[in-house]
Amino acid sequence: MGDTVNVEKLVRDVIRDILGVSQDRVDGFSATTGLFGSLPELDSMAVANLLTELEDRLGITIDDDEVDGDMLEDFGGLVRFAKRKAEG
Amino acid sequence: MIETYSWSGGSEHILRFGCDEPIQIILIQPFFEEANRLRHILTSVMRSLAERGIGTALPDLPGTGESETNIAVVSLDQWSEALKSAADHIRRDCDMVLSASFRSGALIDNATECSRNWRLSPEPGSRLVRDLMRTKLASATHDGTKSDHMMVAGHAVQKSLLDALANVSPATIPGVRTVRLETEAAQADARLAGSPVWRRSEPGDDPLLRAAILSDIESWVKTCAIS
Numbered sequence: 001m002g003d004t005v006n007v008e009k010l011v012r013d014v015i016r017d018i019l020g021v022s023q024d025r026v027d028g029f030s031a032t033t034g035l036f037g038s039l040p041e042l043d044s045m046a047v048a049n050l051l052t053e054l055e056d057r058l059g060i061t062i063d064d065d066e067v068d069g070d071m072l073e074d075f076g077g078l079v080r081f082a083k084r085k086a087e088g
Numbered sequence: 089m090i091e092t093y094s095w096s097g098g099s100e101h102i103l104r105f106g107c108d109e110p111i112q113i114i115l116i117q118p119f120f121e122e123a124n125r126l127r128h129i130l131t132s133v134m135r136s137l138a139e140r141g142i143g144t145a146l147p148d149l150p151g152t153g154e155s156e157t158n159i160a161v162v163s164l165d166q167w168s169e170a171l172k173s174a175a176d177h178i179r180r181d182c183d184m185v186l187s188a189s190f191r192s193g194a195l196i197d198n199a200t201e202c203s204r205n206w207r208l209s210p211e212p213g214s215r216l217v218r219d220l221m222r223t224k225l226a227s228a229t230h231d232g233t234k235s236d237h238m239m240v241a242g243h244a245v246q247k248s249l250l251d252a253l254a255n256v257s258p259a260t261i262p263g264v265r266t267v268r269l270e271t272e273a274a275q276a277d278a279r280l281a282g283s284p285v286w287r288r289s290e291p292g293d294d295p296l297l298r299a300a301i302l303s304d305i306e307s308w309v310k311t312c313a314i315s
Contacts, residue, residue, distance in 0.1 A: 017287075020292075046289045048223040053287050064222065
């Protein structure tokens with residue numbers, strides 16, 4: 001799970017599956033694509049589902065105090081967070 | 089068709105398809121919001137199984153679905169007791185009852201006392217409760233409840249119910265078949281195609297997952313019938 005490309009793809013898949021963002025749209029996400037506050041599908045309820053699904057797919061546990069503005073600000077931040085967690 | 093079954097606290101609805109079939113599966117839904125997200129898939133799988141000669145029954149547990157019981161007074165033990173009563177109700181008129189539980193439904197599937205059990209993506213109660221609390225933290229409007237109750241998925245439930253759930257895990261049952269999605273990291277006997285509809289913001293369908301559940305349950309029932 002530590003592979004960068006795989007984790008990035010996994011995060012894209014989670015956004016597609018949980019938020020209902022189309023494959024085309026999520027494929028167009030770059031590191032600077034805004035998430036929380038920018039992506040209308042990502043409301044506060046959806047954040048909880050997104051984090052829990054990342055836990056299930058990566059086999060990790062995310063503590064609530066790890067969740068901050070940086071990790072959800074843009075796509076690149078979320079991928080960096082997921083990669084760091086996946087690498088333990 | 090909709091029947092009713094009785095438990096010590098009253099009676100609840102039970103949705104049945106193919107009730108004359110000799111083999112019946114009692115389906116156990118996840119608790120709280122995930123039940124709504126899976127409902128459509130479960131009922132369509134039930135119809136398809138009936139077409140293949142397999143009966144299914146989906147009970148409302150006290151305080152869930154169409155139940156008239158107030159969920160604010162329900163305990164985990166009562167859910168288990170009601171589920172056992174539902175299984176006994178089905179057992180009266182068929183040769184074999186199997187259990188199929190979905191997500192947190194696996195936390196109480198042993199109450200059915202079925203000898204053969206199937207589980208989709210079971211999770212320990214601690215994860216269910218953590219998920220609920222995370223959702224609660226994320227939505228600041230859900231507060232202002234009585235001190236011994238907590239708002240969960242729009243309903244006030246006893247804190248003792250959440251405490252009990254947090255301390256229970258799916259029972260170790262010999263021969264249980266556990267299936268999970270291809271995307272899940274945890275161990276499983278088989279992997280199903282499809283997406284985690286139980287976590288989608290909008291309830292929906294997933295034909296891939298629906299077909300995979302149907303196919304796996306159908307072949308599992310065949311192995312149960314011959315062993």
